[in-house]
Amino acid sequence: MSLLEIRGLSVRFGGLTAVSRVDFDVEEGSLVALIGPNGAGKTTAFNVITGVYAPSEGSVRFADREIGGAAPHRISALGIARTFQNIRLFRSLTALENVRAALQGARRSGVLDVLRPARWRARELDAARQAHDLLDALALGAFAAARADSLPYGEQRRLEIARALATHPKLLLLDEPAAGMNPAEKQALRELIRRLRSEHRLTIVLIDHDVSFVMNLSDRVVVLDHGEKIADGPPERVRRDPQVIEAYLGSDAEGAA
Amino acid sequence: MRARPLLGLAALLAFLALLDAAAPRLLNPYYVTILSRIGIAVIAAVSLQLVNGFTGQFSIGHAGFMAIGAYASAALSVFAGAALLEAAAQLVPLPLARFLYFPVALIFGGLVAAVAGIVVAVPALRLRGDYLAIATLGAGEIIRIAILNIDAVGGARGFSLASPAHPAIDLRFEGLGGVLAVALLTIGAIARLVYSGGGLAFRAVREDETAAESIGVATTRVKVEAFLVASFFAGVAGALFAHSEGYIHTNSFGFVRSFELVAFVVLGGLGSLSGAILAAATLTALPELLRGLGEWRMILYSLLLIATMLLRPQGLLGQRELWPISRLARGAK
Numbered sequence: 001m002s003l004l005e006i007r008g009l010s011v012r013f014g015g016l017t018a019v020s021r022v023d024f025d026v027e028e029g030s031l032v033a034l035i036g037p038n039g040a041g042k043t044t045a046f047n048v049i050t051g052v053y054a055p056s057e058g059s060v061r062f063a064d065r066e067i068g069g070a071a072p073h074r075i076s077a078l079g080i081a082r083t084f085q086n087i088r089l090f091r092s093l094t095a096l097e098n099v100r101a102a103l104q105g106a107r108r109s110g111v112l113d114v115l116r117p118a119r120w121r122a123r124e125l126d127a128a129r130q131a132h133d134l135l136d137a138l139a140l141g142a143f144a145a146a147r148a149d150s151l152p153y154g155e156q157r158r159l160e161i162a163r164a165l166a167t168h169p170k171l172l173l174l175d176e177p178a179a180g181m182n183p184a185e186k187q188a189l190r191e192l193i194r195r196l197r198s199e200h201r202l203t204i205v206l207i208d209h210d211v212s213f214v215m216n217l218s219d220r221v222v223v224l225d226h227g228e229k230i231a232d233g234p235p236e237r238v239r240r241d242p243q244v245i246e247a248y249l250g251s252d253a254e255g256a257a
Numbered sequence: 258m259r260a261r262p263l264l265g266l267a268a269l270l271a272f273l274a275l276l277d278a279a280a281p282r283l284l285n286p287y288y289v290t291i292l293s294r295i296g297i298a299v300i301a302a303v304s305l306q307l308v309n310g311f312t313g314q315f316s317i318g319h320a321g322f323m324a325i326g327a328y329a330s331a332a333l334s335v336f337a338g339a340a341l342l343e344a345a346a347q348l349v350p351l352p353l354a355r356f357l358y359f360p361v362a363l364i365f366g367g368l369v370a371a372v373a374g375i376v377v378a379v380p381a382l383r384l385r386g387d388y389l390a391i392a393t394l395g396a397g398e399i400i401r402i403a404i405l406n407i408d409a410v411g412g413a414r415g416f417s418l419a420s421p422a423h424p425a426i427d428l429r430f431e432g433l434g435g436v437l438a439v440a441l442l443t444i445g446a447i448a449r450l451v452y453s454g455g456g457l458a459f460r461a462v463r464e465d466e467t468a469a470e471s472i473g474v475a476t477t478r479v480k481v482e483a484f485l486v487a488s489f490f491a492g493v494a495g496a497l498f499a500h501s502e503g504y505i506h507t508n509s510f511g512f513v514r515s516f517e518l519v520a521f522v523v524l525g526g527l528g529s530l531s532g533a534i535l536a537a538a539t540l541t542a543l544p545e546l547l548r549g550l551g552e553w554r555m556i557l558y559s560l561l562l563i564a565t566m567l568l569r570p571q572g573l574l575g576q577r578e579l580w581p582i583s584r585l586a587r588g589a590k
């Protein structure tokens with residue numbers, strides 16, 4: 001069954017069409033890569049799925065519910081979490097607080113808790129323990145009390161993933177998680193994604209520029225170019241697709257000359 | 258395990274009651290007035306810190322909500338206070354009835370101010386940054402001028418708490434215990450609120466609204482909540498002010514008062530409750546300490562503000578607190 005179903009999705013900003021009549025499905029438990037050159041509409045597609053933008057046309061269905069145009073916090077509550085291309089951490093909060101902020105149950109407390117210290121303390125300790133566990137799972141335990149903006153770049157990327165996981169998502173959207181990483185770091189990230197996928201039984205959609213990063217990782221690759229879907233299939237086939245090669249390298253005529 | 262906090266609470270109450278009784282005998286009324294004004298300033302500053310420092314929404318109309326709390330509670334006391342006390346005196350001794358009236362008047366002032374807070378917040382919080390600041394400034398002035406034109410609460414003459422119908426019954430709160438108790442409760446409640454899972458939602462909104470939405474924080478609701486809680490406590494501060502001074506005038510709640518409150522939170526450090534407390538206490542006491550300098554004192558006061566902002570632009574304490582609660586919550590094992 002498809003967890004996410006996108007049909008005839010178009011997004012227009014004034015005269016500019018960023019995404020044009022795109023269809024694709026994400027099967028439950030699969031890992032789909034969304035690739036394409038700069039400006040292909042990948043991040044725009046993510047922004048529509050997470051409610052940052054409303055679709056101009058078409059539908060976005062998640063777990064058999066239409067979510068196109070819903071508020072981002074409602075979509076998060078339904079089980080979609082994401083990371084951002086240009087890291088968006090809560091910069092002056094600590095790593096632990098970044099994760100704790102995303103723990104849904106931990107957010108239910110209020111002014112009247114001043115009158116119920118024991119209950120408050122128990123709930124706070126439980127939330128802190130959950131957050132510490134998530135940080136440990138992403139090898140961030142040592143940074144728990146450090147300000148988010150003081151973390152090294154790779155750790156900031158992992159902290160964003162930890163924060164996303166704290167919402168207990170069914171579907172995780174990773175927007176260029178490998179951006180700015182060297183080959184060794186990319187390899188470590190691939191292993192991390194594989195591990196998280198099996199441990200949390202996640203369905204993942206990830207964006208990258210480049211088909212080689214997602215070759216051995218994804219079950220399916222969807223290629224966007226100028227807002228349109230130009231290929232969709234297993235990574236091996238997509239890599240040999242002439243249209244994809246053309247989108248990345250220019251047409252044969254230019255290349256062969 | 259459970260007995261300890263209760264014992265502490267009992268000790269605190271005893272201390273405050275003692276202070277309430279002893280203060281007028283030990284200190285001259287001038288010091289009692291200054292100390293109680295400090296308590297009121299602390300309550301207002303700590304509540305404004307929730308909106309400006311923790312939620313990152315810049316409000317500069319906070320005195321308007323103090324005005325509503327002050328006038329609403331004063332009106333309750335003047336028009337219904339005597340009747341309420343007589344009714345209560347049927348059931349309990351009069352001194353106890355007077356003591357019980359104290360929280361009733363404060364909560365009434367707070368609730369009316371909170372309603373006004375929502376009315377202002379829902380449209381105003383669509384705005385951001387400078388636009389929000391100007392809208393809140395405008396709202397504060399509208400409140401002040403509206404009250405100035407209500408003749409039933411004295412209009413331009415000001416509003417005295419002495420009820421003409423029952424001149425014998427005095428509903429003023431004198432002494433320090435009450436102000437201190439309310440200030441401590443306010444600090445405790447807001448500290449619990451901001452340094453808990455719930456408080457992280459406020460701080461997440463301050464840091465990055467898009468990211469906050471993406472992890473399920475309903476940002477608009479959180480902002481309205483912050484405004485609601487802040488205006489409630491501003492109303493309580495106003496009610497305390499009305500009942501400790503015994504006479505109020507809208508001039509006490511103009512934009513100068515609002516700016517003073519903003520100075521408390523900015524100077525103390527946006528995002529620090531202890532900073533707001535420290536700054537509110539210092540800046541309330543300072544003009545009195547400088548009184549010997551005559552007309553030079555406001556110049557010195559302004560120069561001190563300018564110097565602090567130049568030397569410590571992040572405020573006295575930045576985002577730090579003087580108590581350990583935040584360290585535990587921030588990730589120390």
